[in-house]
Amino acid sequence: MPIEPTPVEMHPQRWGTPSEAPRPALPDSALGLVEIVFGLQDRPPVEGATPPPSRLDDVLLDGLRAVVGADHVLTDDATRTLRTRGKSTPDLLRARAGDLDDAPDAVVRPDGHEEVAAVLAWAVEHRVAVVPFGGGTSVTGGLAARRDGFAGLVSLDLVRMRRLLAVDAVSMTATLEPGLRGPEAEALLAEHGLTLGHYPQSFRHASIGGFAATRSSGQSSAGYGRFDAMVVGLTAATPTGTLRLGSAPASAAGPDLRQLLLGSEGAFGVITSVTVRVRRAPDVTSYEGWRWPSFGAGTDAMRTLAQAGLLPTVLRLSDESETAINLADPSSIGGADDPGCLMITGYEGTASFVDARRAAVGAVLADLGGTPLGTEPGERWAHGRFDGPHLRDALLDHGVLVETLETATFWSDRERLYADVKAALTSTLGEGSLVLCHVSHVYETGCSLYFTVAARQADDAIAQWQAAKAAASDAIVAAGATITHHHAIGTDHAPWLAQEIGDVGVRVLRAVKAELDPAGILNPGVLIP
Amino acid sequence: MPIEPTPVEMHPQRWGTPSEAPRPALPDSALGLVEIVFGLQDRPPVEGATPPPSRLDDVLLDGLRAVVGADHVLTDDATRTLRTRGKSTPDLLRARAGDLDDAPDAVVRPDGHEEVAAVLAWAVEHRVAVVPFGGGTSVTGGLAARRDGFAGLVSLDLVRMRRLLAVDAVSMTATLEPGLRGPEAEALLAEHGLTLGHYPQSFRHASIGGFAATRSSGQSSAGYGRFDAMVVGLTAATPTGTLRLGSAPASAAGPDLRQLLLGSEGAFGVITSVTVRVRRAPDVTSYEGWRWPSFGAGTDAMRTLAQAGLLPTVLRLSDESETAINLADPSSIGGADDPGCLMITGYEGTASFVDARRAAVGAVLADLGGTPLGTEPGERWAHGRFDGPHLRDALLDHGVLVETLETATFWSDRERLYADVKAALTSTLGEGSLVLCHVSHVYETGCSLYFTVAARQADDAIAQWQAAKAAASDAIVAAGATITHHHAIGTDHAPWLAQEIGDVGVRVLRAVKAELDPAGILNPGVLIP
Structure with missing residues (x-):
């Protein structure tokens, strides 16, 4: 098995691992272009920041150590820093400013479904919020759970759950643990001549569990389909008990509950394995x-x-x-x-x-x-298909705000949606900003639209982006489109989700949440408006 | 528009309309074969049975008349007889025996979403159970709701809601009302050169709303997909309020709530319109x-x-x-x-x-x-693709028990499932019984198995079938397969659904039900174990 015991961590203030660090530097010619369009600023990240002290004391944590072993309950500053938020531009701007207020109080690394369930039971007992952590690549605030009303917050790191559990070469399915990163899953499947074919831009760092929990869609979705279309079965640990779903490729046995866990973003339970349809690796x-x-x-x-x-x-x-x-x-x-x-x-x-x-x-x-x-x-x-985020880091260093957002709609609304979102972004970001767009996922009835913006950073770049994002989101909902085609809700999209699915839809989500997580410890504030 | 004001009703004791009545007669040569294999019995249906008197009095019904108009609240025996149960073999055996105990107390025919919502509000107020009625073709007891604890039971007949509401020829979608029968929907779409391509054996009589509520799959599913795969949007009236879902072909905006209403069998709400992906009618x-x-x-x-x-x-x-x-x-x-x-x-x-x-x-x-x-x-x-049920009627006349059941599994389990279900049916139905099987729906990861049985009717043919069905269902669940690939849960499959999705899965369904239908008036006893 080619899987390293511990994957190399991403830099806490940038996309990518240290070995990828040289990439952010912009070539001189590009620097010149940036200077002409945006004017160069020097915005280096603050170094040496430390997270607030852990609020969970040793007596409390001993209960967790009894579950997973003392080696797998970590409270050191470096580990907690690496589990702070995701990789949206606002996340990076906060990290670059040395703001580690959202750091978890501890990082716990269970191994296997039973340990995950035991961690949840511990969290319920002690009213500790739990943030499931796969690859840490959320760009919608999916790792920035609310902690008020809780005794503390732990990051439930799935890093020890990175096995290929089963391959069924007749049915062409594979059962994967949630902590496997994209390249790890592909390497394990390649030993069997198989592939998932799921290559989102976050591929190098994002995890199988994250793909499932966020309804991810990859760059090869036209051929391989969305990740949620690949999943034929899954197991989830919830505070209420274990869910095992997926007895056939398709079924009329009531509502498809798999589709309720897919996209649940850790708010209903922790996905501990997924069984996915696989394909022959391409020749x-x-x-x-x-x-x-x-x-x-x-x-x-x-x-x-x-x-x-x-x-x-x-x-x-x-x-x-x-x-x-x-x-x-x-x-x-x-x-x-x-x-x-x-x-x-x-x-x-x-x-x-x-x-x-x-x-x-x-x-x-x-x-x-x-x-x-x-x-x-x-x-x-x-x-260069996975390199976009490195360019963003380089531009942030030079005072250029770069961020993306995406949506999807039916074909007949494509033109209007494109125009409205572009206008909303342009008008809020002002003259000199760039708004780029591409279509990268198509269906018989419609397509996605993926926007990239670049603008000279204002003094408060986070507020600058939030205003643009809110205007774009309002335009998306007004056009009747979806607030996200493949980046999930997190905390950032929750207000617009409420408009998209309506009051009754939100009540359904809340009812499911209350049943599976009555204490509300799982990713509080994520997904549910 | 070629749609008749009222579709021709099916015979209350047989499949098909009166004009299709000649079909049940068996040719002499087939009769001879039946005699050799099963021995001929004469089991003519009891005629002239009447349902129990309506338990809903005029004062109560006046509230309903105020909603839909007096012409659309029917309590006559003939109408109530036609809305009694569905078309499974046990349903037909009961109907043939003159058992009309499950007749609704009234049949109400709302026109449009708002009227449906008002009927539900009336039912909540007066604690009256509501059974949504489309084509009446359920073969799993989906129309035999429990009525204990309720003041009465009404059949909510969607017969007035049979319009093509919108066609989007660019996005290739159409919005259909739920009462449209299969041929009506195809006729309306054909005027635009379009087709759904959804042809289950029940096609001639089943309805669009029923296709959605039961996750139907048609004989052309290899080319056109399952009905739930065709639905891109839907509107449902629930006692809690209106759900409008489907803002894009695909989305990462949380769980796919469409997939929670698809397969909800009228227990969560009444589907009042569906937007489906359509195709060009084939040349x-x-x-x-x-x-x-x-x-x-x-x-x-x-x-x-x-x-x-x-x-x-x-x-x-x-x-x-x-x-x-x-x-x-x-x-x-x-x-x-x-x-x-x-x-x-x-x-x-x-x-x-x-x-x-x-x-x-x-x-x-x-x-x-x-x-x-x-x-x-x-x-x-x-x-002959839609004629199977007529043959069943003819065989029932001659004392031959005929029924079907179906399941699905992954390819690697296909052989075992086939053997186990066949053995369960053969051993319970005994010597001289026939057990036939076909595969009619395939996926990359697995397929359906559809069994047809024929046996000489015992004195209590319903008990005879229920024993065989229970043995087969136990074998299906033991093999880890699904209790139904395209016939839904109804009341018949509810115990096995509980085994298939587990205690936590059932709790999720109950939580959603409690949120959308807190008084529990919608199809009580259907779907939820």
Whole structure:
């Protein structure tokens, strides 16, 4: 098994591990561009901050040590710092400012379902809030639980639960523990010639449990589907007891309770294993670029493919602004006056599948007015597909606010939603800000929209972003779209979730929460408005 | 709009409308076969039975009349008889015996969401149980709600809610009212060149609301998917208020609450509209037969297709027994000593899709050892695809007990589940009984198993079936499979649902029920164990 005993931690103020640290530096040419557009500021992170002292005393923690062993109840400052919040830009801005107020009082590392259940029982008994921790990559405040009314807050770290529990090569399923990071899960499956095919931008650090708890969707969703579509079964430990779900690929045995735990963000229970549909690892991968004269023409082509049931494995389209910025990358600038919109199509599978699908999709795209750009743009995208967050760190160092948000809607509302969200962001961030967008997930009936913004940081960059985010969120809900297609609710989206599912929907969530977690210890303030 | 003001009712003791009545007669040759296998009995239905008097008095009903109008509150015996129970064999046996004890006290026909909500408010106020009624085709006791503890029981008939509310030809969605029968919905969609492609055996009489509330799956599920996979949005009236769900094709905004209402069987609320993904009506349909040397070889081929992402629109496989019985049909008997197992493959879509898919699937099937039988077996299947229930009526007339049950599991458990359920049915029904099986729904990770049994009726045929059904259900749960793939829980499956989802799962369902229907008026005893 190629899995290290302990995965390398991400830097508490940046995305990525120390070995990835060199990446944030911007090349001089990019620095020049940033200076022209935003003006350079020097905003180095505060170093040497320490979290507040743990509020949980040794007598209390002895109960936890009895469950998981003394080695797995950690209260040192470094460990608690590493379990403080997630990786949204506001999270990073707080971390960079030395604000560690949200640090957990302890980090507990149970091994296995029974230990998780025992930790929850301990937490209920002592009224301690529990924040399940997988990869720590939340970008919606999913790790910033409310602690008022509790004796303390512990981070329930799933790092010891990183095993491939079972492979069923006939049914093409695998049972995975929740703490496995994306690359670890893929490495274990690769030993069996299998793959999940789930590659969100957070892939290198995010965990299987997190994928399930947040309804994650990866960059290859056109071919492999959303993570929630891959899950055929799961086990969860809740304060009320154990839930074991998934007796068949599909069922009419009442409501699909799997779909209630998927997206529950640790507020209903801790997912202790998931059984997922797997695929044969691809023999061939091939990524290409296509040029479209406009974002509308490109999205229409995506819709045609989705409704024809003729999708590549990867299908994404940048709008005019994002395309122009990508081409401004010094390594690829080509002097195109009107670059149009760049589409990436990727094909993964057997050689015959890749050849046939690429030919069929290519014929449709050419017929609809797309211009093939060959493999170079595709390979470039594939090479950098997980690097966006590093660029954000580098830009934050130079006083540029960078953040993303995403939504999804039905095809007929796509144009309006795009315009409304873009207008909301532009008007709140002001002149000189950049608002970029791409479509990266498509369905027969609609698609996602993923926005990236960049602006010169104001003195209070958090408030600056929150105003823009609130305006965009209001526009999303007003358009009848979803507040998040694949980043979950966390604490940041909770007010808009209430508008999206209505009062009765919120009451249903609260009723389930009250049944499974009557003491309310699990991720208080996360998910439930 | 081709929709009649009132659909023609099914016969209260049989499947189908009066115009379909001639069908139940068995041809002489089949009669002879029945006599040899089971011995002929004469078991004609009791005629002229009347339901018990309505327990709801006029003063109480005046409140209901104020909501929906006096014309739409019906207490006559004929109407109440037509709303008594569903169409399982035990339901029919009771109806044939003149047992109308489960008749509702009144039938109320609201028009629109607001009227449905007002009916629920009236029912809460007066503690009257409410049974939502769509097509009346439940085969799991879904219309036989418990009435003890209530002042009475009304059938909430959705017959006036049969409109196509919206078509979005860009997003390829349609919004349908719940009372629309299958053929009505298809006729309305056909005016727009669209189809749902949802063809369960109950298609001619079952309703859109019922499809949603029971997680129905149709004979073309390989191509069009399950009904719950088609639903992108829905509106439900609950005693607590209105739920409006579905802001995008897919979302990470918490648990998917749509999946909680799908399969809720009227116990959480009344679905008042559903927005479904639609497809272009097919230009071409083509059905074929294939012969396999064994059920195992045929199911392996189905698995290969499902895992290759290369499915026909229709894919079904009869086991050796079902194949032999089908070939014993006097119009098609061919003297085959070893008929093997018959597979039906169907293709629907554009001519180019049908041609290409048929060629690709055919190549795989031939490679795996299948023998093509041409279009005749396929066309014969398509011609009789909705007729099974008529044959059941004819056999019941002659003292033959006929019933079905179905389940689903993962591929690696398929063989064991098949053997265990077959053994349970055979051992309880005794010598001379027939147990047939087919696979009609496949997934990458598993498939359904649909069993049909026939046996000489004992004196107490209901008890005879219940013993066999209990043994089969125990075997299903013991094998870790689902108690129902597409027939829902109703009252019949509730004890086994409790085993399938466990105590905590049941508590979740009860918590949701208590929140949405605190007075417990909605379908009491249905779904929730």
